[in-house]
Structure formats: structure tokens, C-alpha cells
Amino acid sequence: MHELAIAESVVSAVLERTGGRVSVVRLRVGRLAGVVPDALMFCFELAAAGTALEGAALEIEERAGEARCRDCDSRFSMRDAFLLCDCGSADVELLSGRELQVTSVEVA
Amino acid sequence: MCSTCGCGDSDVRVTTPGAATTDGHGHGEHSHDAEHGHGERSHDHVHPEPDDELRTHTLELEVAVLAKNDGLAARNRVWLAERGITALNLMSSPGAGKTTLLERTIAATHRAVSVIEGDQETLFDAERIRAAGARAVQVNTGAGCHLDAMMVSRALEQLRPEPKSIVFIENVGNLVCPALFDLGELRKVVVISVTEGDDKPLKYPHMFAAADLVVINKTDLLPYVDFDIERLTADARKLNPDVQLVPVSAKTGDNLEAWLAWLT
Numbered sequence: 001m002h003e004l005a006i007a008e009s010v011v012s013a014v015l016e017r018t019g020g021r022v023s024v025v026r027l028r029v030g031r032l033a034g035v036v037p038d039a040l041m042f043c044f045e046l047a048a049a050g051t052a053l054e055g056a057a058l059e060i061e062e063r064a065g066e067a068r069c070r071d072c073d074s075r076f077s078m079r080d081a082f083l084l085c086d087c088g089s090a091d092v093e094l095l096s097g098r099e100l101q102v103t104s105v106e107v108a
Numbered sequence: 109m110c111s112t113c114g115c116g117d118s119d120v121r122v123t124t125p126g127a128a129t130t131d132g133h134g135h136g137e138h139s140h141d142a143e144h145g146h147g148e149r150s151h152d153h154v155h156p157e158p159d160d161e162l163r164t165h166t167l168e169l170e171v172a173v174l175a176k177n178d179g180l181a182a183r184n185r186v187w188l189a190e191r192g193i194t195a196l197n198l199m200s201s202p203g204a205g206k207t208t209l210l211e212r213t214i215a216a217t218h219r220a221v222s223v224i225e226g227d228q229e230t231l232f233d234a235e236r237i238r239a240a241g242a243r244a245v246q247v248n249t250g251a252g253c254h255l256d257a258m259m260v261s262r263a264l265e266q267l268r269p270e271p272k273s274i275v276f277i278e279n280v281g282n283l284v285c286p287a288l289f290d291l292g293e294l295r296k297v298v299v300i301s302v303t304e305g306d307d308k309p310l311k312y313p314h315m316f317a318a319a320d321l322v323v324i325n326k327t328d329l330l331p332y333v334d335f336d337i338e339r340l341t342a343d344a345r346k347l348n349p350d351v352q353l354v355p356v357s358a359k360t361g362d363n364l365e366a367w368l369a370w371l372t
Contacts, residue, residue: 002253002254002284002285002288002289005252005254005256005285005289006173006174006288009173009174009175009176009177010173012176013169013171013173013175013176014169017167017169017171018167023164024164027173032314032317033288034284034287034288034314035288080313081313081314081317081347082313082346082347083346083347083348083349084346090345090346090349091349092349100172100173100174101170101171101172101173102169102170102171102173103168103169103170104166104167104168104169104170105166105167105169106164106165106166106167107164107165107166107167108163108164
């Protein structure tokens with residue numbers, strides 16, 4: 001359950017930069033980031049309880065895994081964590097999918 | 109959870125076996141004012157007029173969620189590099205043989221070795237390492253399922269590793285959570301034992317994607333289990349094309365020289 005530690009990091013990152021009075025916290029979470037959005041939602045409520053973020057809503061924007069094949073130069077969406085192109089090459093560059101960021105907050 | 113700041117390390121204990129020092133809650137250098145800088149106390153924000161209460165505005169942050177951990181990890185990495193210390197983050201499921209591999213390694217290597225042991229509870233592993241002849245501190249994470257950069261920073265303060273030595277950070281046995289947390293290590297090593305099955309890279313892709321080296325342990329048991337080293341290798345490389353794999357038996361010492369060669 002590392003989502004609790006992630007949620008605590010979200011709360012502390014937002015509190016540091018805003019000092020509370022936040023009604024919405026927005027995150028960008030890549031599908032390959034190793035974080036389960038539902039579990040993170042659940043943990044955020046726990047982590048925010050008793051802080052200035054208590055009651056704030058969490059909005060998660062999921063980002064699909066995108067990659068580029070260095071051999072055939074095609075870009076493709078990743079269905080799983082395999083760094084493999086349909087052309088058979090494993091020389092693949094990951095373009096997105098590992099994001100784990102607080103993008104913005106709604107402050108009063 | 110820490111009641112002041114909501115950080116999750118209130119149950120973490122760092123202990124040197126045989127010494128009287130237990131760092132209980134001990135936020136150490138983790139000062140609430142400086143590190144967490146809760147703005148509501150520093151009053152660097154503007155209090156809006158009552159009429160503005162219902163109006164909100166969007167504040168763009170674009171900050172990495174794990175930025176604090178990554179910053180501490182970077183600090184650990186610099187601290188280790190300045191002393192020529194090689195730090196390796198050892199990860200596996202519980203019982204894969206990390207501690208046995210370390211006992212063997214301590215006996216076989218000429219470099220000074222010290223160990224940070226991570227477990228939810230007990231000093232068992234740190235005591236095994238000490239009995240094997242190396243210095244060790246135990247980090248007990250309580251409910252925590254992984255080590256983070258702050259715990260390692262506190263453990264390094266107690267461990268005081270020798271310059272140019274090797275520090276093994278034996279993470280909490282878990283193939284999921286430790287993959288996400290940078291500790292400041294030079295390399296990540298995943299230990300998988302043949303009794304766990306060769307399907308683990310596909311089941312736990314994040315862990316294998318993060319690894320620099322996969323040690324396949326308990327090869328002495330290969331005659332008794334269905335474990336296909338070729339399959340494990342192929343699957344691990346699908347996730348991580350550059351990963352190296354070394355089969356060993358920490359129990360018998362078979363092929364240990366390949367692991368020791370990788371270490372140097």
C-alpha cells in the first residue's frame with residue numbers, strides 16, 4: 001500500500017506551496033507509474049484528515065503509456081509495461097506514462 | 109502517522125543491534141519548520157476578504173509528488189559519492205534469500221561492507237549480518253511497506269559507513285512498493301528465488317523495470333521446481349532490455365563469483 005505514502009506526499013507538497021485553503025487537488029498519474037488511482041483516492045482522504053486539506057477533492061488525470069520505436073520510428077500506445085514495438089524491436093523510448101505529479105490546485 | 113505534519117514515519121525505528129541507541133520517532137534532521145514549511149504558520153499567504161470566500165482560482169503547481177523523497181535521495185547519493193561508497197538497494201519478496209546472499213558476500217568480498225536492514229519488525233536480519241562480521245543497522249518500518257530516502261538518511265547517520273566501502277540497503281521484502289522510492293542508491297538489485305516461479309517479471313513489472321541487476325537465487329533447488337531461467341530472462345528483458353541477470357545459490361555458493369564480479 002505505497003499509495004498512503006504517495007497520498008501523504010501529495011498533502012505535504014500542496015500544504016508547502018499553498019498553506020491550505022485548497023478545495024481541489026489535481027494530479028497527473030501515468031498508467032505505468034505503479035500507482036492505483038482508486039487506492040490513491042481512498043488514501044488521500046485519510047492523509048488529508050486533520051490537515052488544512054481535509055475535505056479537499058482529488059481529481060486524477062490518467063496518462064496513457066506512449067512510446068517511440070527507435071528502429072521503425074513509429075509511435076504507439078502501450079497496452080502493458082512491455083517496451084516492445086509491433087515491428088519486433090525492443091529499442092523503444094518511453095515518452096509518457098510514468099508521470100506522478102501535482103498539476104494544479106484550486107485555492108480560495 | 110506524524111500528528112504534526114501527516115508524514116508517515118512516526119512508527120519508524122532505526123536501531124543498531126548491540127548498541128543502546130534507538131532512534132524512536134526522532135525526526136532527526138527532518139525539521140517541521142524547515143522541511144515541511146507549513147505555510148499556514150509562516151503566514152506568507154494572503155488572507156482573502158470575506159467576499160472572496162466563494163471565489164477560487166487555479167494555482168498551477170506542476171510538482172513531482174515524490175519530489176521531497178527524490179530530493180532527499182539526491183542528497184544521500186551525493187553524501188555517498190563524496191565518500192566513494194557504493195550503495196546498492198536490494199529488493200525481493202520476503203524469503204528470497206537477500207540476507208543469506210549478504211552473509212555470503214560479507215565472507216567473500218575484500219571490500220568493507222555494512223548493511224541497512226529494512227523490515228516491518230524485529231532485529232533478526234541486522235543480528236545475522238552482525239554475526240556474519242559486518243556492521244548493520246535495522247530500520248523497522250512498523251506498518252510501512254518500503255524504505256524511503258529519509259529512513260536511509262537516518263540509518264546512514266547511525267551506520268557511519270567507511271569511505272570506499274559497500275553499503276547494502278536490504279529493503280522491506282515486497283515486490284511492489286519499494287520500486288517507487290529512490291533511496292539514493294547507485295544501483296537497484298532484485299533478488300528472485302527459483303521457488304517463487306518464473307512468472308514474477310510479468311506479475312510485478314514495475315520492480316523488474318526498475319532493476320539494474322536480477323539475481324536468480326536458490327539455483328540448488330532447480331531440480332525440484334518448475335522454473336525456466338530462459339523464460340524469466342526473456343520476460344525481464346521485455347520490461348527492461350538492458351537488465352543483467354546472474355543465477356546463484358547463496359546457500360551453496362554456486363556461481364557467487366559472477367555476483368562478486370558484478371559488485372566490483
